[in-house]
Amino acid sequence: MKKLAKQLLENKSKTVPILSFPATQLLGVSITDLISSPEIQATAMQTIASRCSVGASLNMMDLSVEAECFGAPIRFSEDDIPTVEKPILSESKDAEKLPLPTIGSGRTSIYIEGIRLAKRRITSIPVLCGTIGPYSLAGRLMDMATLMYECYDSPDETHALLEKTTAFIISYILALKSAGADGVIMAEPVAGLLSPTLAEEFSTPYVKKIIDAVSDENFLFVYHNCGGTVPSMADQIASLGADIYHFGNAISLKDILPKMPSDSIVMGNLDPLLFKEGTAEDINLGLQKIYDECSGFPNFMLSTGCDVPATAKWENIDAYFKKINELYA
Amino acid sequence: MSNENICDENTLFQSVTTYSRIYNENHLLYNAPSSQYVEISIVTEGSGYHRVFNETTECHAGDAYIIGGGISHGYFARSEYERPTVTTISFDVSSWFDGELSNIHSPNYCGGVFRDELPFSYALLNSKTMDELKGTFRSILQESTQKGANWKVSVRSLLYLMMVTLGRYVNLADTLKKDHPRDWITVSATMRHVLDEYGDSELTLEKIASDLYVSASHLSKIFKKVAGESFADYVRKVRVNNACEFLATSEMTNEEIIKRCGLKDLPSFYKLFKNVTGITPHQYRSMRKSKGKFLSGDHIMSIVNEISENLQRGKAKIVRELVEKALAEGVSVNLILNEGLLDGMSIIGQKFKNNEIYVPEVLVAARAMNMGMQVLSPLLAEKGTKPLGKVCIGTVQGDLHDIGKNLVKMMLEGKGLEVIDLGVDVPAERFVSSAIENDCQIICCSALLTTTMGVMKDVVDEAVKAGVRDKVKIMIGGAPITDEYCAQIGADAYTLDAASAADKAVELLTK
Numbered sequence: 149m150k151k152l153a154k155q156l157l158e159n160k161s162k163t164v165p166i167l168s169f170p171a172t173q174l175l176g177v178s179i180t181d182l183i184s185s186p187e188i189q190a191t192a193m194q195t196i197a198s199r200c201s202v203g204a205s206l207n208m209m210d211l212s213v214e215a216e217c218f219g220a221p222i223r224f225s226e227d228d229i230p231t232v233e234k235p236i237l238s239e240s241k242d243a244e245k246l247p248l249p250t251i252g253s254g255r256t257s258i259y260i261e262g263i264r265l266a267k268r269r270i271t272s273i274p275v276l277c278g279t280i281g282p283y284s285l286a287g288r289l290m291d292m293a294t295l296m297y298e299c300y301d302s303p304d305e306t307h308a309l310l311e312k313t314t315a316f317i318i319s320y321i322l323a324l325k326s327a328g329a330d331g332v333i334m335a336e337p338v339a340g341l342l343s344p345t346l347a348e349e350f351s352t353p354y355v356k357k358i359i360d361a362v363s364d365e366n367f368l369f370v371y372h373n374c375g376g377t378v379p380s381m382a383d384q385i386a387s388l389g390a391d392i393y394h395f396g397n398a399i400s401l402k403d404i405l406p407k408m409p410s411d412s413i414v415m416g417n418l419d420p421l422l423f424k425e426g427t428a429e430d431i432n433l434g435l436q437k438i439y440d441e442c443s444g445f446p447n448f449m450l451s452t453g454c455d456v457p458a459t460a461k462w463e464n465i466d467a468y469f470k471k472i473n474e475l476y477a
Numbered sequence: 478m479s480n481e482n483i484c485d486e487n488t489l490f491q492s493v494t495t496y497s498r499i500y501n502e503n504h505l506l507y508n509a510p511s512s513q514y515v516e517i518s519i520v521t522e523g524s525g526y527h528r529v530f531n532e533t534t535e536c537h538a539g540d541a542y543i544i545g546g547g548i549s550h551g552y553f554a555r556s557e558y559e560r561p562t563v564t565t566i567s568f569d570v571s572s573w574f575d576g577e578l579s580n581i582h583s584p585n586y587c588g589g590v591f592r593d594e595l596p597f598s599y600a601l602l603n604s605k606t607m608d609e610l611k612g613t614f615r616s617i618l619q620e621s622t623q624k625g626a627n628w629k630v631s632v633r634s635l636l637y638l639m640m641v642t643l644g645r646y647v648n649l650a651d652t653l654k655k656d657h658p659r660d661w662i663t664v665s666a667t668m669r670h671v672l673d674e675y676g677d678s679e680l681t682l683e684k685i686a687s688d689l690y691v692s693a694s695h696l697s698k699i700f701k702k703v704a705g706e707s708f709a710d711y712v713r714k715v716r717v718n719n720a721c722e723f724l725a726t727s728e729m730t731n732e733e734i735i736k737r738c739g740l741k742d743l744p745s746f747y748k749l750f751k752n753v754t755g756i757t758p759h760q761y762r763s764m765r766k767s768k769g770k771f772l773s774g775d776h777i778m779s780i781v782n783e784i785s786e787n788l789q790r791g792k793a794k795i796v797r798e799l800v801e802k803a804l805a806e807g808v809s810v811n812l813i814l815n816e817g818l819l820d821g822m823s824i825i826g827q828k829f830k831n832n833e834i835y836v837p838e839v840l841v842a843a844r845a846m847n848m849g850m851q852v853l854s855p856l857l858a859e860k861g862t863k864p865l866g867k868v869c870i871g872t873v874q875g876d877l878h879d880i881g882k883n884l885v886k887m888m889l890e891g892k893g894l895e896v897i898d899l900g901v902d903v904p905a906e907r908f909v910s911s912a913i914e915n916d917c918q919i920i921c922c923s924a925l926l927t928t929t930m931g932v933m934k935d936v937v938d939e940a941v942k943a944g945v946r947d948k949v950k951i952m953i954g955g956a957p958i959t960d961e962y963c964a965q966i967g968a969d970a971y972t973l974d975a976a977s978a979a980d981k982a983v984e985l986l987t988k
Contacts, residue, residue, distance in 0.1 A: 223877065228928045231877050292880045296837040297844065300791065341880070343835035377835055421957050424927050457927045 149411045152274050152330060152368050153391045155203075156449065157413060161476035162203035162273075163450050164415060166333070166372070166394075169208060169229060169458035170423075170465060171195050178226040179458055183210055183255065189262030194269045201469050204274040204331070204368075207262055209455045210255075211280045211335060214316060215288040217249035217256060229458065235291040240298040240305030243289075243312055251323045260327045267328030274330035274368065279321055281336025282354035283347075285313040292338055299346050306350060314354045321362045331368025333394065334358065337454075340375005340398070344384065347377070352384045359389055370394050370415075374454045382407035397453030402441040405448055415451035418468070423452075423460035428467035435471045443475075450475070525561040526554040536561055663689055664703040667696060668711065675715045678739040682708045716740060717753040724762040731758060756807050763805075780808055784817030784849065789825055791841025797848040810856045814893075818849045822891025826976035829888075836884065839975070843887030850890075864895040866986040869911045870921040871899030873932035881955055881975070882923035888979035889921075894986075905935035909943050917949060919982055922968075924955040933958075934966040950985045954978055 149157075156164065171192035172182055182188050189207055197205045212230040216222045221233040237243055252260070259277065267275045280288070286309050287295045298306045321332050339351035359369050371388055374396020378385065385393065386408050393408055395401060395416040408414045418438060422430045435450060442448040450472055456465065527536040536553060553561050670685045682700075686693040700708045716738040723734045731743060740746045750758050780803045787795045796818075803813050825842040828834045868889055872882045879901050889896045897915050899907060908920050920940070924930040933953045940946045950969040953962075963971035970985065972978040 225875075228875065228926065233877060293840055293883055296840050299837065300841055341836040343837055346835075346837055376832075380832075421927060425957070425962075459928065 150365055150368060150391055152366070153413055156392075157447065159203065160449055161473055162201050163472055164202060164204045164206070164276075164370075164392075164394075165418075165452040165468065166206060166209055166420070166455045167196055167200065167202070167452065167465065168192065168206055168455075170456055170460045170462065172458055173462060174199070179229060180224055180226055183208060183224075183230060184258065186258050186261035186265055189259070190265035190269055193262075193266040193275070197270050197273060200465070201473065202273065203449075204276050205266060205270045206276045206333060207259065207266060207278055209278045209333070209335060210259070211284070212288070213255050213259060214280050214285050214313075214320065217254035217316070218246060218285075218289055220289060227458065229455075232288045235289060235294070237290040237309070238294065240290070240295075240302045240309050243305065243309035246289075246309075246312060248312060248316055251319050256320055256323070260323050263324050263329050264327040267330075275328065276331045276333050276368065276370065277321070277324040277327075277329040278333050278335065279317055279324075281334050281339060281351070282310050282314045282317055282358065283342070283351040284336050284338040285317065286310055287338040289313070292341070295338075296342075296346075299350055303349070310350060310354050314357055318358055318361045321358065325362060325367055330366070331370060331391070332362065333370035333372055335372045335374075337372075337374050337396075339381075340373050340377050340396070342375075342377065342381075344377070344381040347381050348384055352381075352388065356388050363389075363391075368392060372396075372454075374398060379404055379407075394451060395453070400441075401438060401448070405442055405445045408447070410447055413447050413449055414445070415449045417451065417453040420452045420454045420456050420460075423464045423468070424457045426464060428464055431464050431467045432471045435468065435475065439475050523561040527561075663691060663696065664700050667700060667708070668704070671712055671715050674739075675712065675719060676737050676739045678741065680712065680739060713749055714753065717750055720746070720750060720758065721754070721761060724758055734758075754807060756804070760805060761807065780806065781812055781817040781820075784813065785821035785824070788818060788821030788842055788845045788849065791838065791845050793841070793845040793848040796845040797852060800849040800852045804852070804856070810853055813849070814853055814857070818846050818853070819891060819893055822846050822888070826888050826891055826979060830974060830976040836880070839884060839887065843891065846887075846891060865893045865983065866919065867895045867897070867915060867917040868919040868921055868982060869897040869899055869908065869915060869917045870923070871903035871908060872901040872923045872925075873929050873936070874902055874904045875932065876924050876926050876929040877901045878923075878925035878955075881925065882921075884975035885921055885923065885954065885978045888975045889982055892979045892983050894979075894982060905932055905939045908936045909939040909945065909949075912940075912949050913943065913945060918986055919950045919952060921952045921954070921978065921982070924953075924957065927957045930955065930957050930962070933962075933968060937967045952978060952981060952985075 156162070169179065169182070172179055174195050175182075175188065175192060177188055177192075182192060193205045193207055196202065208229075210230060212220075212222050212232050215232045216230075218236065220236050222230050223233045224230050237246070249256075263275060263277050283295075286306075290298070290309070295306070298309075317334070321329075321334075324332065334355070336351060336355060339347050339355075342351060355371065359371075363369050368391045369389075370392040371385065371390035372394040373385065376398035378395055378399050382404055390412060392413040392415060395404060395414070397417045397419040399417070401414070401416045405414050416438070418431070418434045419426075422434055426434075438450060452468075524535065524537040527534055555561070667685050667689065670688065671680070674680050682697055683693045686696040689696070697708055700711070704711060706714075720734050720738045720740075723729050723737060729737070731746065735741070735743065735746050738746075740749070747757060750756075750761070754761060780799065784796055784799045784803065787799060800813055800817070803817070804810070822842060825834065825839055829836075829839050870882055870886050870889070872879055882898075882901070886896050886898055897911060897917065899911055908922065911917070912920050920936060922933045922936055924933060933951075937946075937951055940949055940951060952970045952972070953966075953968045954972055954975075958971055960971050963969075970981050972981050
């Protein structure tokens, strides 16, 4: 286990929830402000790191950045995270003509700079950047249903597309790493919709390629998959070699834990909607349940199941940290 | 003889005509009217004598007699004190024994008394199911083929089985007969007329009514009551059935067939033939010639099962080809739709619900169904087949995620519902206006984002505002949605997954 991972495990009360966008409420800025300014991003990360007892600082999980670099139109909103408006590929073979974007294009420069600034300001805990996974990126460029058809109809062309998304993600992570990131959390949620057979061919090998290309002793790789099919592809995921596996609340963490490598951390999986729709009591009960089921596993750490919504109630977020402190007191 | 010669229940009943004979002085003659018929006569009441060739035996209620081939005949005679009431059923067996029919027609075989060999009782007959019937039929034929047994084994077995089926039919006929004995006899006699004179283009209800000394309006009324169809429909059916035979077994031109079947002209022949069979006379002849046989129930089911199985494997191109092939072979559109395409999607839905398969499998299966539907849709429209219900579906305003919405759409279509896809980013007003414009019974709203799920409440409010809330059900779904939220906003249903959504929609429509 890498040193950074060991440090996280040594203090389980300092968790790594996927928490970034609610900082807009604390800063009084819009989401558009946040995703457009490296300075605001760094400030947001710093604000959360100082207010919350986290084990690492995460920048925004903005899964539209990479697709935008490829030319996908993005819908921006003051109060919602950006999203891809429509696909730019109608079939895999179109990917052949798709130029590989340069790093720095689109909003990648903003996020790279945001990490650089955050790393300067946050020195006590690791700073993690975020990217989308290769299959999920392909699903944004093409639309998910078409991509799934293409896996059956044009596997060679689909592989060519995935080679392209993989190459870009590798370059992007390496650029973030150069900017100071201590690790990356890569979200591959669409793989969670695939059957194990398709995932084995169209997601897992490319994720593995990315992990091999960017990892080193001082760089943590967090694999996030909040799909419901994770249990059926547990063996594939376990073989990826990620330092941390972060799972969503669509699955039972206690069932997946025994299937993951004991020298990797497994994090999860409180329903993120509770932060917006629930109460502090719901948060407490949810955390307690997961804790009761999973705390027997030495490599388990509590976390959220996915991204905490930007409009989450801060009293619920505070309740999360309070409860965790109680559990590990 | 292969299994494919086994007829299914529909074929069996379609091949049956029934009539009772009026006694001519002291005896009742029965005979198979042409080489494609086998006749069975059952003594339903009373007793008397039965005579075939030189053999005369007493006959009693429950006895059955058979005649095969146009030249064979037998008769029933009254006893000193009473006479038997006899129901005679005529089977068109050409569709059962393609290639083997000549065996039945053998002039050396003219029938037999089954009383001693195979006790014939209504109790036994009523206990038989069609599956048992077919199973027994199949095993007897297989045994007969394997042993090279002489044809009589098969024929006798077949006839026994016909009698089993017949018994069920006779029970029905008997009820009618008891309730309306005079009507039943009149209608039976009318049917006999039609069978004998279908080639007469001047054949009319009035003419037959005159022959039977009843009024045409009375005959028309009782015919529909007893036969369950109008006189005109019955005549059309008989003519088309005979046209089928001529197409299959002769080189007659359409013009000759039209003349032989008492039909008017070529356009009306084509129209009538297609209405009844679903295919054109030319397709029918080609099919019969290429296959050399009628489609058996087993054969039809093997085709539709193949469609269902390939749909489940997502083989869109193959499904399309199979649907086209099935239509060309004369399989009905509804059977292909219900037992092939919708059955396949239903299995997919169930497997998805049980986590046995994944989203991509559902997508490719639905695509395969759509390929099949492209072939069937024009035919369904032509037949005026209406969908089970109409649904408009969309992802709510502000939300661009469509995978969940698409899955639900596919599952709904897989249940035979017509779905109007409003796409993504759909404003609340548009859900409601589309539902009104398209006469939808259900609105389905999808949302993935917590920030957009509030639009679902707007949809409910809009439906109230437009005054259609009591006419349209509102279903909601998506990752952040819960039962509690559904109740909170006043929607009608929330389901966890796409397959459950389709089940729920059907439930709402059929409530």
